Amino acid sequence: MVKITLLISIILLTCTQNAKSQVKPWPVSAEDAGKINPIPVELKNLGIGRNIFTRTCVACHGAKADGKGLIPSASLIDETFQKQSDGSIFFKINTGRDKMPPFKGMLKEDEIWSVVNYLRILVNRSALPPAKDVNLEISTGEEIKSITAYVHSADSAKLPFPEVDVHFYIKRDFGLMRIGELSNYTGADGKVKVVFPEKIIGDKEGNVTVLAKVEDNFLYNNSEMAVERKWGEQMVTEDEKFNQRALWGSRDKSPVWLLLLANGIIVGIWGVIFYVIYNLFRIKKTGKIFIKE
């Protein structure tokens, strides 16, 4: 009995050791760990942090920051991660290890601190006021091609919301292309206007789908609206180029010179053969005439 308990305890001990050794410890010096985050937790900075996060971190750490991205990595919403000091997280982002690249050269210090703030907010949403529902309406100007988004409250009162960041997009085959500035804040009347850019190619008739979105906002829930307008340039396809006669064309589209050459060779050779046979017959025939005479 004692032996069995001993055995089990040994197994348990090795197991826990194994589990620990799977995640290599990442030592951070006391000096680095004790660094104070100079960036205040404000909406603007959180926005910066989120933008960097979606651009550089999501690929590996996943959209939910749970470590389930394209490369399996550490969960950033996990308790073991979150209990580290801001300074430790900063140090790790800054220097990197193994597959985690060092962001020293890519990001400014302030930007890294903003990312740290954003990571804190991920698990502590209650630090921000609850998000409000919004409705989004688009109207378009025809003389100067422009899109105006009007953001107002979702209830019947339709109170305009100022200072809301609206993103404008054009629909493309594989995604949405951003137009306007990176941030387009609504004015006091809840409206923001963006000019439709030049040289945008639509479908064969020039139709373009334009979208306005309130998204990834800490204070407002997502909302979007789309309109289709005949504002783009007409799409010019080059299908004729592919239907030309070319060496790489299919059988029915082989170049004329090739057809002439190949068929000429065939006709020429068979022609000679037939000519010889014909002459043989003629010789035989004349032979017969001679015999008769």
Added chain:
Amino acid sequence: MEDQENSVKSRRRFLQKFGSLGLGAIAVSSALTESCSSNPKAPGSGKKITLLNSKNELVEVDSAYISTLNKDLSPNHNSESRNGLPGKKFVLVVDLGKCKNARKCMDKCQAVHQLRPDQHHLNVLLMKDSEHTAPYYMPKHCQHCDNPPCVKVCPVDATFKRTDGIVLIDNERCIGCRFCIAACPYSARSFNWYEPKDAEKYKGVAYDIEKNVPQKKGTVTKCTFSADCLRDGKLPYCVSACPNGVYYFGNVYEDAVTNGTLGETVSLNNLLAQNSAYRLLEDLGTAPSIYYLPPKDRTLIPEIEDTQS
């Protein structure tokens, strides 16, 4: 009696075959002549459907007795896959500065296209242009040339170019002469010298020309630009598997390319102009559909010693 049994058996075999061809309805209809009486509790819906049975007779069957057989049906796009998708001309932009040799694109590609580890539709190569230049990683696909040398030499019309720019190969036409491999200046094609990987697993799977699956021993296989994904409006496998944002994929006619990792869409012309993009072996006149952005601002400069490729 024995004769009748034999005929029933042979009919079953016949039906099994046809069932797998997608004519499952016929199987149900003729099986009904036997099963209807043995399954009295199923109520008829009263709605009759006319079907053609294996004896080439038209029969009426109650719709309640018809169930669909969930068999692997041959992809119905094989016949139209020589034409290409209308209004599209696909382009891939590879940002060499971002490639860190994660090889996720390769892994995904080899898994999807049933390739052995030594076969590549896409290969990440370690490059070093000259003695004093820094090495970099370069993913190399089929370049889907607009003037493809490989298509020119195919004697059986097995490989072809579509209007959307994709160069595909029909493994059912390919005779394995490998002229195309010799003609390709990018070494983009590979040959099935042996039985393909997981040949057992893919037995009975209908051939998909836009995926080159199942692979056939003795034929050539190549990058398809994931034509099957594009038909569904999705990004190619390699593009969406990259964790580093290396690939931009899009439609030339629309002047837009989308990054597979970030999901960000940008103007193709601006991207190419601002980053001084280039194509491989431009002077051959092959007019590739793949552009490379120079390996600038890398976060990882590879060490030339650990040659993996």
